[in-house]
Amino acid sequence: MSATTHSTARHKLHVTMPTDTEVRMERMFDAPRQLVWDAFTKAEMLEKWWGLRSTTTKVEKLEVRVGGKYRFLQTDPTGTVHAFRGEFTAVSPIDALGYTFEYEPMAGHIVQDDVTFEDHGRQTKIVAVMTFTSKMDRDGMVNSGMEYGAAESYDMLDELLAELGASVI
């Protein structure tokens, strides 16, 4: 992974929880919409960025149409393979992509991801809303091999209380 480093600062990721079963992520990218759409929907492109820096991803199946299925195999640094799969629920090039997301060892715990690509000329804003089928599922996702050290920041709390412009603790 040695993309040329640019001095351009990264855009900020904004996270909110519109309801208690949804997490909404928003971020701007310096690329036209078609390119961003392709990066999400073409196997050879997805493999280049999906997952974590420490993992490699192999796209085993990717049928980009409503009802089509996908399956990704992610290999972590210990050599363990993690399989993720799902089905496309909305495909509307180059505006919106909806799919279910399931970590195979936790089959049945399905998250719905709805991703929209907003046209901002040479930039594209991605809005990804994850809807958990239940609050327990939402909590379970995090305990399924996606652990990071607990953050010590109250940033997210600020987001939760942002509507009020409250200063937190």
Place this chain on the structure above:
Amino acid sequence: MQDRLSQTFSALSDPTRRAILARLSSGETSVSDLAKPFRMTAPAITKHLKVLEKAGLISRTRHAQWRPAKLEALPLKEASDWIEQYRKMWEERFDRLDDYLRHLQSKPSGTE
């Protein structure tokens, strides 16, 4: 533990309750003072306070006659840590996408 997290998010899902917490972040407050900015009756506010108390997000003094409500930060911190984990995962994914898109466009045959 997970149950508590769900309870926290459920308690936070209501804008009035979030507003109450925001208000309490600047100190203990009585029910009547809490009710003022909301155009709500004291009983309506009390109902919200019960939900918040049950979720462990606030505590209420037993001895003082006006029973002020006080913010309890721990469950909020757990909730924010949880979102933080999620945020990190997506942030990394998006950062990699960002690198990749830059890389694609820096090629001579790029799409600019």
